[in-house]
Amino acid sequence: MPSHIKLIVPAPNNQDIPPPAHVAVIPPPVPETLFEALDRDMHGRMAQATFGIAPSVLAEAWVDWAVHIAASPGKQLSLVQQAMKDTQTFWMSALGLQPTAVPDDRRFASDHWKAWPFNVLAQTYHQNWTLLQNATTGVHGVTPAHENLMAFTAGLLTDAAAPSNFAMTNPDVLAATVKTRGQNMLEGLRNLSHDALHKGDPSTAFKVGHDLAATPGKVVYHNDLMELIQYAPTTAKVRPEPILIVPAWIMKYYILDLSQHNSLVKYLVGQGYTVFMVSWKNPEASDRNRSMEDYRKLGVMDAIDAACAITGAPQVHAMGYCLGGTLLSIAAATMGRDHDDRLATVTLLAAQVDFTEAGPLKLFINEAEVTLIEDMMESQGFLTSDQMAGAFALLHARDLIWAPMIRDYMLGERGDAFDLMFWNADGTRMPSQMHAEYLRKLFLHNDLAEGHYHVGGKAIALTDIKVPLFVVGTEDDHVAPWPSVYKLHLFADTDIIFTLTSGGHNAGIVSEPGHQGRHFRTSEAAEGAAFRDPGDWLADTEPQDGSWWPVLTDWLLVRSGKDIPPPPMGQPNGRYKAGADAPGAYVMQP
Structure with missing residues (x-):
């Protein structure tokens, strides 16, 4: 074995031992040369200019498509035939010689779009969109990943040229301009000026700790990565097992404690549970070396220690949302491996453990993209919320870029401020090492699902989770598509109740009882x-009207002990003393 290779397996007495066949070996870190530093700096600057998207990702997809389309004369002829038909349809519609079919698209839903020439513009746009989709898909030999990326890019470019995006070709804007005598344009300029001056600042219509994140509680523990909030009881007696909630650190925790009418925390406390919530620190450059393992130990495990010590309960009901659910899965698998039985149940809300079908974000995640993001984070030590928001906006440009642009800057309107929108604008940063590990180990290599994820130098497996699981997916989730969330059935060897709720990644979770128009499906699969x-599953499971929250609390109830008096807030004479009022200090960090 070459002398420069070091084992990644610890050996007795610090001696090297021959590696097992299945264990990888890695060279020791080599100091970065001036030339490598120059390359990294260049990549980071390039990432800033390309919104964090690696040009090589698109270039590889384009070359794959171009080579194969060039060798597909039949495909070319079919596209020429379609283009000729579309041209004929355009002229026949433009000259009024045949009816014009306005596409079933909410951008063209008003009656103004039914009038000439706007109906022709809408129809032509739809024809062009369809032609480009046909041109980028169904080409023999193109890899599925490249085909999906080419189709997405073609759709993105076509949507940018939609007639609804331009004042002179949008009849709704023209009608508003005539009706208001141009006041809509003036209001639009005011909105544009305000947004340019207050970029990234959330609306002042809400105040954290007053309107939002207002459920009474105390910070009972904190470390360099999180504060732990214990919420005050509102019932005479409580279940003996507390609920510990692990939110995602990609956004602030209070999506689960929004307004008083739709706070999941308030609801759980009202159902007789002692609730603890992790509130993550907003990382700075000094936190660049925080790892996934730091988040597991300083976040999940420290919180479990505190919840058990304060309540005296031998077990907790653990609940994780989004990335926090993925982290909780890692922690639960590690606890199962190490025979730590302090989990009574695990609830995962819109959280993935397998990333092979991770939705639109998967389009761009490959070695080149991850490397570019790493280089972009190198100089600043973290990934900013703006950089993350830009990527999400591109994936849903119709709703997150073009629709707000038309409403705010052309029609001169502002949507009513609401709590979920405020929370969405209150972004956080991601430490560079943790985010790189997340992208590489989970998104790129899918280590957790494939048994290659290591904790404490040893692999963990999701099959080591033996406690009952309550898993929630949302129908319109673009971050964690529900079939991907559902795939936990393939890995966990325990009882699973799966619930699919209406709404998206955020709104589907914030689905309080009484919320109009909500529905869900649910069924339980016993171990084996x-x-x-x-x-x-979808075809066999009937939808039910209402909120899924009562299903969760009913499920928890039969897995909880008999009611007891509420525990104290913190430990008056112990390590976990009650301190500042909720929501604490970390959530206030800009």
């Missing part, structure tokens, strides 16, 4: 039950 694919 035969697997059903997501399509079959």
Whole structure:
């Protein structure tokens, strides 16, 4: 074995031992040369200019498509035929010689779009969109990943040229301009000026700790990465097992404690549970070396220690949302491996453990993209919320870029401020090492699902989670598509109740009882039950009106002990003393 290779397996007495066949070896870190530093700096600057998207990702997809489309004369002829038909349809519609079919698209939903020439513009846009989709898909030999990326890019470019995006070709804007005598344009300029001056600042219509994150509680523990909030009881007696909630650190925790009418925390406390919530620190450059393991130990494990010590309970009901649910899965698998039985149940809200079908974000995640993001984070030590928001906006440009632009800057309107919108604008940063590990180990290599994820030098497996699981997916989730969330059935060897709720990644979770128009599906699979694919599950499971929250509390109730008097707030004479009022200091960090 070459002398420069070091084992990644610890050996007795610090001696090297021959590695097992399945264990990888890695060279020791080599100091970065001036030339490498120059390359990294260049990549970081390039990432700033390309919104964090690696040009090589698009270039590879384009070359793959271009080579194969050039060798597909049949595909070329079919596209020429379609283009000729579209041209004929355009002229026949433009000259009024045939009816014009306005596409079923909410951008063209008003009656103004039914009049000439706007109906022709809408129809032509739809034809062009369809032609480009046909041109980038169904080409023999193109890899599926490249085909999906080419189709997405073609759609993105076509949407940018939609007639609805321009004042002179949008009849709704023209009608508003005539009706208001141009006041809509003036209001639009005011909105544009305000947004340019207050970029990234959330609305002042809400105040954290007053309107939002206002459920009474105390900070009972803090470390360099999180504060732990214990919420005050509102019932005479409580369940003996507390609920510990691990939110995602990609956004601030209070999506689960929004306004008083839709706070999941307030609801759980009202159902007789002692609730603890992790509130993550907003990382700075000094936190660049925080790892996924730091988040597990300083976040999940420290919180479990505190919740058990304060309540005296031997077990907790653990709940994780989004990335916090992925982290909780890692912690639960590690605890199962190490025979730590302090988890009574685990609830995962819109959280993935397998990333092979991770939705639109998967389009761009490859080695080149991850490397570019790493280089972009190198100089600043973290990934900013603006950089993350830009990527999400591109993935849903119709709703997150073009629709707000038309409403705010052309029609001169402002949507009513609401709590979820305020929370969405209150972004956080991501430490560079943790985010790089997340992208590489989970998104790129899918280590957790494939048994290659290591904690404490040893691999963990999701099959080591033996406690009952309550898993929630949302129908319109673009971050964690529900079939991807559902795939936990393939890995966990325990009882699973899966619930699919209406709404998206955020709104589907904030689905309080009484919320109009909500529905959900739910069914339970006992340990050892035969697997059903997501399509079959959906067809076999009838929707029910209302909120899924009562289903969760009913499920927790039968897995909880008899009611007891509420525990104290913190430990008056112990390590976990009650300190500042909720929501604490970390959530206030800009």
